[in-house]
Amino acid sequence: MSHSPMKAGLSRRQFVQAGGALLFAAECPITFANKANAVGGSAMMNSFVRIDPSNVITMLANHSEFGNGAYTVMTMMLAEELDVDYRAIQIEAAPTAPDYYSPLFREYLTAGSVTTGSTWLPMRTAGAKARAMLIEAAAQVWGVPQAELSTEAGEVHHSATGQRAPYGQLLESIHRLKIMPPDTVSLKDPSDFKVLGKPAKRHEGAAKVDGSAQFGIDLKLPGMLHGAIARPPVHGGRVVSFDATGALKMPGVVKVKAISAGVVVLAKSYWQAQKARGELAITWDRGDNDGVSSEQFYSEYRALAEQPGMLAEDIGDALGALSEAGRVIESVYEMPLLAHATLEPMNCIAQVSGDACTIWSGTQYQSNDQEVISRFLGIPQENVTVHRPLMGGSFGRRSSKKADFTVEAVEAAMGENVPVKIIWSREEDIRSGHYRPLFVHKMRGSLDASGMPDAWHQVAVGQSLMQGSKHDPAYMVRGIDIYSLDGCLQEPFGVFPYGTSYQIPHHRVESHNAPRIGIVPQEWRSVGHTHTGIAYECFLDELADAGEIDPLELRLRLTKDHARMNRVLRVLREKSQWDEPLTAGRGRGMAARIYSVSPVAQAVEVSVAENGDFTIDRVVCVLDCGFAVNPLGVEGQVEGGIAFGLGGAAFGNIDIVNGEVQQSNFHDYPVIRMSQMPKVEVHILPSDEPPTGVGEQATAPIAPAVANALFNATGQRVRRFPLSSQGFNLV
Amino acid sequence: MKLIVNGAEVDIASDGDTPLLWVLRDELDLVGTKYGCGMAQCGACTVHLAGQPIRSCITPVSAAAGKAVETIEGQAAGADLTAVQRAWLETDVAQCGYCQSGQIMVATALLKENPAPTDEQIDTAMAGNVCRCGTYPRIRKAVHLAAKLIATEAAV
Ligand code: FES
Ligand code: FES
Numbered sequence: 001m002s003h004s005p006m007k008a009g010l011s012r013r014q015f016v017q018a019g020g021a022l023l024f025a026a027e028c029p030i031t032f033a034n035k036a037n038a039v040g041g042s043a044m045m046n047s048f049v050r051i052d053p054s055n056v057i058t059m060l061a062n063h064s065e066f067g068n069g070a071y072t073v074m075t076m077m078l079a080e081e082l083d084v085d086y087r088a089i090q091i092e093a094a095p096t097a098p099d100y101y102s103p104l105f106r107e108y109l110t111a112g113s114v115t116t117g118s119t120w121l122p123m124r125t126a127g128a129k130a131r132a133m134l135i136e137a138a139a140q141v142w143g144v145p146q147a148e149l150s151t152e153a154g155e156v157h158h159s160a161t162g163q164r165a166p167y168g169q170l171l172e173s174i175h176r177l178k179i180m181p182p183d184t185v186s187l188k189d190p191s192d193f194k195v196l197g198k199p200a201k202r203h204e205g206a207a208k209v210d211g212s213a214q215f216g217i218d219l220k221l222p223g224m225l226h227g228a229i230a231r232p233p234v235h236g237g238r239v240v241s242f243d244a245t246g247a248l249k250m251p252g253v254v255k256v257k258a259i260s261a262g263v264v265v266l267a268k269s270y271w272q273a274q275k276a277r278g279e280l281a282i283t284w285d286r287g288d289n290d291g292v293s294s295e296q297f298y299s300e301y302r303a304l305a306e307q308p309g310m311l312a313e314d315i316g317d318a319l320g321a322l323s324e325a326g327r328v329i330e331s332v333y334e335m336p337l338l339a340h341a342t343l344e345p346m347n348c349i350a351q352v353s354g355d356a357c358t359i360w361s362g363t364q365y366q367s368n369d370q371e372v373i374s375r376f377l378g379i380p381q382e383n384v385t386v387h388r389p390l391m392g393g394s395f396g397r398r399s400s401k402k403a404d405f406t407v408e409a410v411e412a413a414m415g416e417n418v419p420v421k422i423i424w425s426r427e428e429d430i431r432s433g434h435y436r437p438l439f440v441h442k443m444r445g446s447l448d449a450s451g452m453p454d455a456w457h458q459v460a461v462g463q464s465l466m467q468g469s470k471h472d473p474a475y476m477v478r479g480i481d482i483y484s485l486d487g488c489l490q491e492p493f494g495v496f497p498y499g500t501s502y503q504i505p506h507h508r509v510e511s512h513n514a515p516r517i518g519i520v521p522q523e524w525r526s527v528g529h530t531h532t533g534i535a536y537e538c539f540l541d542e543l544a545d546a547g548e549i550d551p552l553e554l555r556l557r558l559t560k561d562h563a564r565m566n567r568v569l570r571v572l573r574e575k576s577q578w579d580e581p582l583t584a585g586r587g588r589g590m591a592a593r594i595y596s597v598s599p600v601a602q603a604v605e606v607s608v609a610e611n612g613d614f615t616i617d618r619v620v621c622v623l624d625c626g627f628a629v630n631p632l633g634v635e636g637q638v639e640g641g642i643a644f645g646l647g648g649a650a651f652g653n654i655d656i657v658n659g660e661v662q663q664s665n666f667h668d669y670p671v672i673r674m675s676q677m678p679k680v681e682v683h684i685l686p687s688d689e690p691p692t693g694v695g696e697q698a699t700a701p702i703a704p705a706v707a708n709a710l711f712n713a714t715g716q717r718v719r720r721f722p723l724s725s726q727g728f729n730l731v
Numbered sequence: 732m733k734l735i736v737n738g739a740e741v742d743i744a745s746d747g748d749t750p751l752l753w754v755l756r757d758e759l760d761l762v763g764t765k766y767g768c769g770m771a772q773c774g775a776c777t778v779h780l781a782g783q784p785i786r787s788c789i790t791p792v793s794a795a796a797g798k799a800v801e802t803i804e805g806q807a808a809g810a811d812l813t814a815v816q817r818a819w820l821e822t823d824v825a826q827c828g829y830c831q832s833g834q835i836m837v838a839t840a841l842l843k844e845n846p847a848p849t850d851e852q853i854d855t856a857m858a859g860n861v862c863r864c865g866t867y868p869r870i871r872k873a874v875h876l877a878a879k880l881i882a883t884e885a886a887v
Contacts, residue, residue, distance in 0.1 A: 067827030067864045201823040208828030209816040211763020211803035215829060218762035226757070251746060269745075271753035343767050343775060343863045344829045392765070392829025393863045426768045632823055636869070640826055643865025666772035666861060675854035677867035 043171045045130035046181055047099050048123065049078065050092075055154055055168035057082070058090040062100035063119065064110040064364050065204065066342075066391035066398065067640070068695045069633040072203040073116050074123050076630060080195040081127030081188060083151040084167075087203060093388040096366045108367035111399050111523065113596065113693030116629055120691050121187075128185040136182075137173040138165055190627070190688070199632035204390065216362035216389045217347045223418040224349065225254055228273035228425070229408065230280050231262040231432045234659035236287040236518030239263055246279035255416075256280070261408040266416070270423055289518055290659045297438050297656075298334055301461040301514055305332065305442035309459050309510030310480045313489045316506035321455035325446030329546050331539055333443065334720045335531040337654035338436035338524055339663075341671060344392020345429045348409035351419040355379045360419075361406050362391035364399035372403040373410050395644060396523035400434055401469050404520070430669050431661040434522030435654055437463040437514075439484075441535035443542075448505075451547025452557060453540070455506035460484050462531065463521040464513040480511045486528025487593050487700070488536055500536065501565035501594050502558035519656075525644050529593055529700035534649070534721065537591035537704030541711065551708065552578055552590055552603075565592060565599040568622045568685065575683050576603035576620040585609070586617070587713025591701035598692040599624050602642075604678075604705040608713045612727040616646070616678035616706065621698055623682075626689035634694050638682045641698030647672040649703030650730040651722045676730050732796050736761070737805025747793035752776045754792045755802060763803035763832045767861065774860030777833040778802045784840040786859075803832035806839070814884065815839045818877035826864035834860050838874050847878050 042052035050058040059078055063070040071091050079086035094100040101108050104118045131151055138156040139146040142163055150157050157164045173179075190197070207213035232238060242263050244256035252272030256265050263282055267273035322328055349360040357377055363369050366386040374381040391398060400406075405424065413420035424432075439462035448454040464481035466472050475482050475494060482494040488509050489499040524530055544551040552573055559565045569592060572578065582588055585607055592601035600623040608614040621638050628634050651670045655662045663669040707718045710728055718726045732743045736759060745754045750769075755761040755778070764787060767775030771786040778787045779801035780794075806813050812820070815838050825831045834857065841848060841856040848856065853874050862870065 067825075069826070201820070202825060204828075205820055205823060205825055208825035208831050209812065209819045209835060210807050211761075211832050213828050214762075215765075217766065218756075220760065220762075269753060269757040271745075271749050271757065341863060342829075343773065343827070343861060344765070345767075391827060393827045395863070423766070426770075426772075636823065636826060636866070639868050640865035643867065644863070665770055666768050667770070671861055671863060672865065672867075673861065674857050674867045674870065677865065680868060 041171060043174060045133060046126050047094070048126040049082070049130045051130070051167050051171060053168045053171055055166040056090060057084055057088065057154070057167070058092055060094035060100070061091050062094040062102070062108065063115045064388060064391060064394070066362070066364070066394035068110070068115065069202065069630065069637065070110060070115045072200060072633055073629050074119050075203050076195050076200055077119060077123035078127040080193060081124045082131050084154045086195055086200065088154070091203070096370050096386045101367060108365070109399065110364045111396070113695040113697065116691045116693045120629070124187050125185060128187055129181045132182045132185050133174055133179050134167050134170050136179050137170040137177060140177055141170070141173050196629055197627065197631070200630045201632065214389050215344050215392050216349070216360060217344055217392070217423060219349055219360050219389060219421070221349060221351075221419040225266045225416060225418055225420050226268070226270040226273045227264045227266050227409070227412050227420050227422045228270065228277045229259070229262045229264045229422060229428070230277050230282055231428055232284050232287070234286045234289045235432070236289045238285045238287060240283040240285050242283070243281040246281070247276040250276035250279060259408060259411040261411070264412045264422070266412070266420060274425065286659060287518065292517065292656060292659050294336060294438060294656045297514070298440060301438070301440035302332060304461045304512045304514065305440050305459045307512070309461070309512040310478060311508070311510055312477070312480050312485055312493065313491055313507060313509045315490060315508070316455070318455045318457045318506035318508035321506040322444055322446055322457055325455065327446065327546070329445050329542055331443045331542060331719055333441045333535040333538065335439045335534060336652070336721060337438045337519070337656070338530070338648050338652045339430050339433050339654050339669060340395045340397035340522070340524060341429060341666070341669060342391075342393035342395060342397055345426060346397070346405035346424040347422060348406050349419050349421040350409040350413040352377065352410060352413045353417070356383045356385070357410060358385040358387065359406060359409065360387040360389065362389055362394070362398055363406065364394055365403070368401060369403045369406045372407050376407050376410060395525040396527070397434065399523060402520060404434065426666070427664045430654070430663050430665060434520040436524035436530055436648075437465070437521035439531035441531065443535060443539040445539065445543045447543065447547045451549050452554065453504045453543045453547070456504045457508045458488060458535065459510045459512070460488070460532065460535070461512040462514050463516060465521050465523060465527070467513055467516065479513070481513065483528035484511045484513070485509055486532045487595070488532050497597060499594065501562035501592070501599060502540070502555070503561060504558065525641065526595065526696040526699035529595065530645070530648065530703070533591065533593050533700050534704045534707065537593070537701065538707050538717070538719070541589070541704070541708040542717065555592055564624050565594065568592065568599045568601045568624050571683060571685060572601045572603055572620060572622045575622060575681065578603060585713065587709045587711070589705050589708025589710070589712050591704035591708060593700035595697040595700050596692060598626070598694070598697050600697045600701055602698070602701045602705045604702070604709040606706065606709040606713055608710065608728070613729050613731045614710065615731055619678045619680045619702070621680060621682050622685065623694065623697055624685045624687055625694045625697065626687050626691040628684050629691050631684055634684055635682045637694045638698040639680050641694070641696060642680055642702045643672045643677055645699035645702040646678070646706065649706055649721060649723060650676070651724040653722050653725065732793065734792070734795055735797070735799045737800070737802060743792060745792055748791050750788050751778070751790045751792045751795050751800070752787035755787060761802050761804050765829055765832055767830070771859070772861070773830070774833040774837060775830050777836040777860070779836060779840060784837050803836060806835065813839065814880040815842065815877040818873040818880055822869050822873040822876060824866050824869040824873050826866055830860060830862045830864075834862065834870055838870070838877065841874070842878055842881060846881060848874065
């Protein structure tokens with residue numbers, strides 16, 4: 001799951017009320033006063049804040065850090081209200097308990113770029129309430145009115161008498177005086193912000209320049225065994241039998257056994273396990289996917305796209321308008337499977353003892369890990385403990401609903417009395433992963449007399465992310481996965497207030513859930529937009545071209561009733577010098593998307609050589625993310641989001657032939673490298689709206705913007721991705 | 732077999748064909764050097780061997796016997812970060828941070844060879860280092876800043 005539920009269109013006041021409800025969920029029943037948690041004199045001020053007598057302040061983080069900047073924005077929010085240095089706040093991953101579930105998802109999940117938005121009020125409130133208790137304690141101890149007290153740099157001050165006390169020194173008084181958290185508290189006015197809205201460097205940045213940052217793959221436990229898994233050559237295949245004679249003779253090898261995922265070699269070190277894996281002789285049942293191919297999916301999906309699908313939206317009379325139109329423009333867009341290829345490959349340490357299980361796992365989704373493991377082992381959910389280290393990227397991969405890389409480590413650890421650590425090689429990551437599903441979109445459109453889009457008919461075909469998951473039916477509307485049509489609908493749909501900011505008079509959108517075949521679809525940074533963005537924005541570009549209207553001008557007209565997107569587009573026109581001509585061989589294209597509720601638009605300039613080699617000379621990105629909590633972090637996420645989407649569009653392709661994934665490592669599944677990275681200009685629009693996350697926003701428009709720029713430069717439309725498969729090579 | 736790792740001589744028990752990467756990580760607990768691909772495609776495992784940046788994932792430990800190996804852990808002297816590390820922090824380069832040990836090791840080697848690299852020279856030198864988080868613009872900026880820091884510090 002991935003998106004923030006409906007928030008657009010709420011007034012500021014409604015948001016605060018909605019926030020009040022969130023707060024309730026985020027409010028903590030644990031206070032230091034009613035919980036004997038005051039070990040060593042430290043105090044849990046509420047679920048999120050612990051202060052110890054030496055004035056060390058610890059934040060219990062209920063969102064994962066995988067490069068997204070969650071730890072930075074959350075400490076900033078807390079620090080602002082508690083008047084401490086955000087960099088001095090220690091971070092501890094919060095336990096997997098309902099107190100820490102995301103109020104939006106009601107699960108312990110970091111996804112959908114919701115962290116900033118959904119912690120905005122809870123974390124500030126946690127800081128403000130802790131501060132109120134400290135003030136109350138100081139007022140009572142010093143016998144002065146609370147109004148005369150102020151806080152700064154982790155201390156309470158009374159300026160009239162010059163008295164001051166570090167927070168840690170007040171804990172004893174809070175206990176003795178039985179001071180409880182106030183029911184309500186007022187938060188700082190944005191005009192008083194010292195931290196929020198100012199550029200802030202990454203909280204854990206220092207550990208990321210000296211090698212001390214601990215990722216899951218780095219953890220080592222006493223007695224731990226290392227495991228490498230031989231996986232079936234075809235998704236969904238199974239082990240029939242294996243001969244481990246050779247492997248067992250290899251140095252360091254302790255055991256070889258079959259598990260659901262394949263055959264696991266356990267050894268004293270990872271290299272020994274990996275090397276011995278090469279000595280295994282395994283007979284596989286190749287399963288139902290033996291013989292399938294990406295090309296076969298494309299042709300089946302294309303055929304499905306000709307059939308009526310489930311109707312998501314039918315505004316006006318698109319079919320009628322198209323049948324009467326003098327000219328109908330038709331296109332089919334095809335997008336391949338994509339791997340996430342996080343630089344830290346999947347890994348997990350598991351220990352199973354009796355009816356308890358502990359995992360150490362870089363995960364976006366620990367309540368689900370807990371659930372899946374408890375079901376797998378048949379033990380109570382609370383007997384599963386999750387330790388969450390930092391993650392070397394995730395992009396959706398570590399939010400697996402199947403908890404694939406987690407539960408297999410548990411299975412490998414069953415019957416061993418020691419922790420077992422499984423690391424995926426890059427080859428396993430590319431060949432045996434979960435993928436952005438392959439999608440086909442059939443598009444038809446017509447124009448009115450002025451050349452503007454009049455009718456739009458879209459049929460999307462691909463594997464659903466949510467079908468059959470525990471999020472079905474919340475994220476499925478009448479059987480339609482809301483992500484299959486991410487950003488394509490004009491009216492509210494499921495948790496989405498709307499998808500597109502464009503108003504086209506006749507608008508019909510249908511969807512088919514392609515058969516589920518054991519190749520597991522997975523959210524990939526910006527989710528449905530990764531394919532719907534291409535289909536929608538490239539086809540809109542086709543209509544603009546057919547109607548001889550400038551593509552940006554066309555979008556300005558289509559968004560005249562959507563103030564936020566319209567503003568983004570106007571700024572884009574100016575900042576990108578859109579109306580200035582380019583020299584020959586160069587081209588300019590753009591795309592605009594609403595990610596969740598946040599508008600973003602990008603203009604791209606390309607230079608294309610005769611042989612199709614092209615460079616991206618410039619990307620101008622304008623975004624509205626509400627109040628930008630950390631502009632420095634936003635910029636980084638925009639650059640990163642663009643790099644990620646660009647790599648996928650330029651050469652990302654998991655190609656299945658005869659059941660087997662053809663790619664295996666970065667040489668044949670290339671990702672963006674430094675020389676290919678365009679210059680990115682980021683324009684964050686000032687806003688007083690509540691903040692929304694930006695981890696995925698900038699990924700959404702980049703692929704169609706580049707494809708549209710290539711068309712502008714060459715007159716050639718790309719309708720099958722990646723670009724490299726159509727002769728356009730990003731250099 | 733002996734190695735000289737970050738200035739200290741250490742005895743190695745691993746077999747000679749074990750990649751230096753896994754000796755550093757599993758035997759010496761120097762886990763700042765990362766695994767990303769295992770076939771010299773990503774640069775995450777970059778260390779310096781006798782002063783040269785190499786991919787430790789494809790370098791058998793036997794090839795490093797008796798030679799000086801420098802890893803990310805050996806860069807700073809206590810709290811005293813190198814100019815490259817300071818530039819990285821100042822520029823707020825890291826996102827997930829997983830690639831950054833390798834990036835810093837390559838940038839450090841580059842600046843020793845070429846104290847004032849152009850953008851193109853930086854791109855070429857760092858072409859072998861993948862950053863999935865896309866921190867490239869800031870890496871480029873940080874390399875320039877590090878070059879400046881080194882030059883100013885040498886001048887005083
Ligand atoms: S792990 Fe050595 S280059 Fe990728
Ligand atoms: S910072 Fe995440 S891979 Fe580079």
